[in-house]
Amino acid sequence: MLSLLIFIPLIGSLGVVLLPASMKSRYKWITLICCSLELLLCGAAYSAFDPTQSGYQLLERADWITLPLGSLGVVSIDYLVGVDGISLPLVLLSGVVMLVGAVSSWKIDARQKAYHALYLLLTSTVIGCFVALDFFLFFLFFEFMLLPMYFLIGLWGGPRREYASIKFFLYTLAGSVLILLVMIGLYLSVMDPVETALRVGLIQDRSEATDEVIRQVQFLLSEYKIPSNLLVHTFDLRHMAKGGNYLPDSFLSVAGEVMLMGIPSRLLAFLCVFLGFAVKLPVVPLHTWLPDAHVEAPTPVSVVLAGVLLKIGGYGFLRIGWGLFPDGAAEYALLLAGLGVLSIVYGGFNALAQVDLKKMIAYSSVSHMGFVLLGIASLTSEGINGAVYQMASHGVLSAMLFLITGVIYDRTHDRRIDHYRGLAGAMPGYTALTAIAFFASLGLPGFSGFIGELFTLMGSFQSIWLPGWMTAVATLGIILAAAYFLWTLQRMFFGTLWFRPEAAGQLTDLDGRERLMLVPLAVLALLLGIFPNLLFDLTNSTVADWIQRFSIE
């Protein structure tokens, strides 16, 4: 089922490429159908998922690459996908946001073939990122997400698109280089106990691998009894999360005696992974690509970028940073939470200062994603549940907010806040939905944003790693959010109707397509706000289990 999620858009993308140009009008239908199928499949995955279990579910596995490397043993890379309570909400979110993005892409006229092929490719890689359980596979999707995104911004973007796209590309790339370094280090340090048992001859078949056998292999490993050419190195994230599979004396061994520049290599590796994903989240001061990319990107790409792509940063923190290096996470909890708070406050103040509506929303994203980092860094069950919740909630809300800027930009090609006043008179429906989105984003109880922020703040307040003043400072973010959203609402929508003469006659209210995108998102935000258990039920047991065995053993 999860493989279908990855391959349907991929096949759709190929289909768009292969279809002759005379069938130009069909491209957007292919995108729409693929994305609708995706959402249906997400629903199926949701119903097949058993939320009371904490492990990975819906696993699918196939051997992919097995490279013998002489004295280094064997490298094994699997095609391995599966979901747990942390990744499933994000998969569902991607399903929703990608479909909204597909509807929003309806208006793209230039180079439709390339656009829709790239959009579908992006869909496939985004989903792939969330379901991949093999580090190499994950990294592949992570890297290949860059290419379509780079082209989508660079070809269909605004006037400074070239600058924005290369900046986006280089920032993320620099991050992924750090992740690559850690990936190489990890695969050299981790063995696959089952495959190694096969090679050593303890078992004849994979199905014979019981816990007993695995323990035996791990014992042999710790006693240096397995010759290095029989070791099977793996990228499997499940094996990487278990300390017993780390080679003694290896680069990232659990004992942590290997030092680099006077810092234990494991801590350094954690920092590398953190920096890599921090670019994506983004964390201040690595966020400067985000406003540029958002301002230049076309509306659907902004929706996807804010709605889903930023979440890969948070997901990477949980799955790889915190999941594989809990020692690092605990060591640097204070620093990380500090960066989270900095993002919240700095993003908020910057949003307050913007005159471009889209840039304002981009900075509000920085601020809201700061809560995610704060929640994760708190290392409490509330904090991490809240962080996942905040990611899902922000995905829905930021998609809405960027669609809202898209609406005004489509009509007048002008997004400056001070170029409009009293829009409520001309566009009542638009104003209503904008107000809902703004209130939901600033954390009004009853909407999803409130729950996410509340739980991350609760988590950070309870955390034994963080001082109380940090949470206090972070709450400033909520006040700032209220300030910039309400002020914008007041400036643009209230008062007597006024706009620049060029915009005359263009300010029509929402059409059916725009309603179709915005209303379901608003309903979703409300639904999540009133019934937070819809998501918490999914995440809770995974997170609880995760917190309980929060160590690499």
Add this chain to the structure above:
Amino acid sequence: MLPIILLSVFGIVLLFLGFLKTRAVLLPAALLFILIALGAGFLEWNKSYLYFGDMLLINNLAILFSTIVLISAFMVVALSGDFLEDEMAQPAEYYAILLFSIVGAMMMIGYENLIMLFVGVEILSVSMYILTGSDKRNLRSNEAALKYFLMGSFATGFMLFGMALLYGAVGSFTLTDIKSYILLSHGRPSLLLYMGELLVLIGMLFKVSAAPFHFWTPDVYEGAPTLFTAFMSTVVKTAGFAALLQLLSVSFSAIYGFWWVILAAITALTLLAGNLTAVYQNSFKRMMAYSSISHAGYLLIGLAALGQQSRSALVFYSLAYSLATISAFGILLLVAKQHTTDGRPDESYSAFNGLSRNNPLLAFVLAVSMLSLAGIPLTAGFWGKFMLFSAAVDRGMVWILILAVLMSAVGIYYYFRVVIAMYFREGQAGRIRVAPFYQFILIAATALTIILGIVPGLFQNIM
């Protein structure tokens, strides 16, 4: 051994074919000859023979390296259709010299005796001097040839001096004799040996354009006719690294502690010099010259971290690099012909502007080859880097690994400039007509790059 004899004979045959009125027969003949040599090489697969008074060793490793050389040469010759139409060109001579130079490359790959190495290097180098200057009416080409010749002979001098010193220490030119001398010297080999090794290394590092012996590369690459630049940057590099691998792994592995530091320093320097300078280039061809320096740096990692894994990593990397480089130069050849400034082909980045509009296939081929050179996953180049980096980590050279990974990030920047030009910029490039066979070669190279990127194990199984 058979391919070497065959190619020498074929070269002479080609010269005589040049007397024929029609030039059309030359290209297919040259291709056929290379194919025959390729097939003949595999007759000795899984057998290990010493030839020519124990001076030449043909084993599987040598055959693999020779295969890469022959494949590169085949592609280069296949892309050379233009010569047949050019009045000034003398294709029979070019092809003959190319075949002779392959003989030299194969001797460098399979040598067992330093004399053989020297003869091989000389055959290859002299051929390259001639081919560099083959565009006789172009001042740049002449300058490049002279520069290459002067610097190259100097380097050869170093190498010869080194060999003499080695002979002084060991009393033999044979690689295995050097090895046993070192083993029998109880850790105190003569100083001459160290000096000799260093000088030979310097000579060879010059040939593969490692820093700080790389200054000739950009000028020579830029001045030489593009096709021969492609040949130079692939065949010479592959042969050079095969020779270095042979020298270091057979003779000097016992004094690894002495030379690895030097080689690691040169590796770091090469990576830095190649990648950082490439960023500032405005000409695609010059960028490719610096990129070839940087790839010499990556390949050097495999030598500095010499181990069991180095062989397969070096073979794989050479193959990936050759495929990508030749297809890149193949596209450059086509594109530069379309835009001429002052009668010279335009080889700057801007020549590629808007290529994707009317020539999506060419743009795609070049994009894949750039991705492979940059080491993006799912291309052969990624796995090449992956294997070399693993070798480095296995030796505990984490610093080299970090530097190399950072430098490959820098690499992505300048390789993507071409991609940006092709896809984002507006250009007036019309549809470029490409001969079917030319197109086939480009597609085959691209397909191989992608296949090796998705299933690298395919190749590993052969090793």
